[in-house]
Amino acid sequence: MxxxxxxxxxxxxxxxxxxxxxxxxxxxxxxxxxxxxxxxxxxxxxxxxxxxxxxxxxxxxxxxxxxxxxxxxxxxxxxxxxxxxxxxxxxxxxxxxxxxxxxxxxxxxxxxxxxxxxxxxxxxxxxxxxxxxxxxxxxxxxxxxxxxxxxxxxxxxxxxxxxxxxxxxxxxxxxxxxxxxxARKNIHCEFSGRNAHAGGNPWEGINALDALVSSYNNVAVLRQQLLPDQRIHCAFLDTPKVANVIPAYTKAFWQVRSPTLTGLTTLIGKVRNCIEAGALATGCQVKIEEDELYTxxxxxxxxxxxxxxxxxxxxxxxxxxxxxxxxxxxxxxxxxxxxxxxxxxxxxxxxxxxxxxxxxxxxxxxxxxxxxxxxxxxxxxxxxxxxxxxxxxxxxxxxxxxxxxxxxxx
Missing domain, CATH: 3.40.630.10 (Zn peptidases)
Structure with missing residues (x-):
């Protein structure tokens, strides 16, 4: 047949x-x-x-x-x-x-x-x-x-x-x-600072939590300029467990989405700037890694x-x-x-x-x-x-x- x-x-x-x-x-x-x-x-x-x-x-x-x-x-x-x-x-x-x-x-x-x-x-x-x-x-x-x-x-x-x-x-x-x-991509960031007694000598510390919060707030400001179908999400993965120590380490996980790969690349750059600015403002070091590109x-x-x-x-x-x-x-x-x-x-x-x-x-x-x-x-x-x-x-x-x-x- x-x-x-x-x-x-x-x-x-x-x-x-x-x-x-x-x-x-x-x-x-x-x-x-x-x-x-x-x-x-x-x-x-x-x-x-x-x-x-x-x-x-x-x-x-x-x-x-x-x-x-x-x-x-x-x-x-x-x-x-x-x-x-x-x-x-x-x-x-x-x-x-x-x-x-x-x-x-x-x-x-x-x-x-x-x-x-x-x-x-x-x-x-x-x-x-x-x-x-x-x-x-x-x-x-x-x-x-x-x-x-x-x-x-x-x-x-x-x-x-x-x-x-x-x-x-x-x-x-x-x-x-x-x-x-x-399209979507993941960003993983880790902030490194220096511990100090939060009550005794906080000026000796470099606050990794401040860096993380600052980066989050930077992205919150960026949202005003996002295109309607763009999205940015964040999860705090490692944060302080006590309040009386200036934290030396924090970690976060971001997902960034845009309708096109070109738009995603541009938006990723802006989010990186927000994360790096948080580190710069607080004196922390930051490690940023990207993975899992979904087109x-x-x-x-x-x-x-x-x-x-x-x-x-x-x-x-x-x-x-x-x-x-x-x-x-x-x-x-x-x-x-x-x-x-x-x-x-x-x-x-x-x-x-x-x-x-x-x-x-x-x-x-x-x-x-x-x-x-x-x-x-x-x-x-x-x-x-x-x-x-x-x-x-x-x-x-x-x-x-x-x-x-x-x-x-x-």
Missing amino acids: TVTEINIKEVKAFVDAALEGLQKELRELNHQIWSNPELAYEEHQAHDTICDFIEAQGFAVTRHAYGLDTSFEVLSGTGGRLINFNAEYDALPDIGHACGHNLISTSSVAAFIALSLALKKFGLPGRTQLLGTPAEENGGGKAKLIEAGAYKGVDISLMAHPGPKQIYPGQECCGIAGTLMN DVRLNDTLCERYQVHMGSYNRDVLKRHDKVLTGSSDIGNVSYETPTLHTMFGIPAPEKSFPHHPTFAAAAGTDEAHTEAVIVGKSLALIGWDMVSGDDLYDITRNQWQDEIVRKD
């Missing part, structure tokens, strides 16, 4: 049937991940749960892939283009799966299985990759996987992230195919359009894209600089004003209704993969759009 003889409706019917037969197992997989939240690079149970599940379906799994203990890789098929699906499964401290990564992994696992079986059923050349991508919240797992070569040869990368149905204020829908996200996301109109079409076939009304920046960040942006990428947002039932990184969203991510949406999304991702494997013209358009976006952003 040739590609032209295979009707997309036949493929959809096969995908639906294949995942219907795994309905119970997929729900249990989702529940196991949601019930056992694990932090960045500690997702051992999620890693093993997913690997065990995939092996039970007859696929060979490479555990602890690419030098990361909680990453894995599954490859299927021969010849043709390589379609990558990203599975995230890390959680947040204290509030569990409040970003719904259990649903991300569920949708990607479903998509991988469905497309792999469809390619085999219809005899179409093409390859699939399910990549376990740990530490999205903090740690930049995908950036490390890129460096290790995990995305080498990938033609299309696909994944989906849950959110409330009103992800943007006043805009309720079943999801948004293309969402712009901020902005390069949208692809063709992938967004195909997602909109396939979700529509499941009676889900999805916006093609939204031009307002979703001011969160993700290391999927780094992948979008490597290959054409879709990082869609899909809506799940959640309480009013619930939003990712809140306990109410963690509860919503564990429901049967949210699972149902994740599986439908997985089916749609599988069908996009089919489009990209089977349609030379469509793939060429997708690739050309990605290259044009690189030129435009560079």
Whole structure:
């Protein structure tokens, strides 16, 4: 059977049937991940749960892939283009799966299985990759996987992230195919001064707490000049535990976000100035280190359009894209600089004003209704993969759009 003889409706019917037969197992997989939240690079149970599940379906799994203990890789098929699906499964401290990564992994696992079986059923050349991508919240797992070569040869990368149905204020829908996200970078700073008795001879001290507070206040003043979608966050990691000693050491952690890499670079420079000024004003020494660059996301109109079409076939009304920046960040942006990428947002039932990184969203991510949406999304991702494997013209358009976006952003 040739590609032209295979009707997309036949493929959809096969995908639906294949995942219907795994309905119970997929729900249990989702529940196991949601019930056992694990932090960045500690997702051992999620890693093993997913690997065990995939092996039970007859696929060979490479555990602890690419030098990361909680990453894995599954490859299927021969010849043709390589379609990558990203599975995230890390959680947040204290509030569990409040970003719904259990649903991300569920949708990607479903998509991988469905497309792999469809390619085999219809005899179409093409390859699939399910990549376990740990530490999205903090740690930049995908950036490390890129460096290790995990995305080498990938033609299309696909994944989906849950959110409330009103992800943007006043805009309720079943999801948004293309969402712009901020570039992000971490800054770590340590101030070093000199101890002294706070009551007896404070003039002999060099106050590292003053340096830290001054730097924080400097950034607070800078906020007046931030662009609307730029963000700066700070956590004080090491501060004095007593009041009667001039502190000689403090430590802080900053995250800086901007809609573009160029804007991020400029803003990072300003934040560094604020930190260095705090040190200068107090006479402290300061050590500043930057790490974990998450780039902005390069949208692809063709992938967004195909997602909109396939979700529509499941009676889900999805916006093609939204031009307002979703001011969160993700290391999927780094992948979008490597290959054409879709990082869609899909809506799940959640309480009013619930939003990712809140306990109410963690509860919503564990429901049967949210699972149902994740599986439908997985089916749609599988069908996009089919489009990209089977349609030379469509793939060429997708690739050309990605290259044009690189030129435009560079």
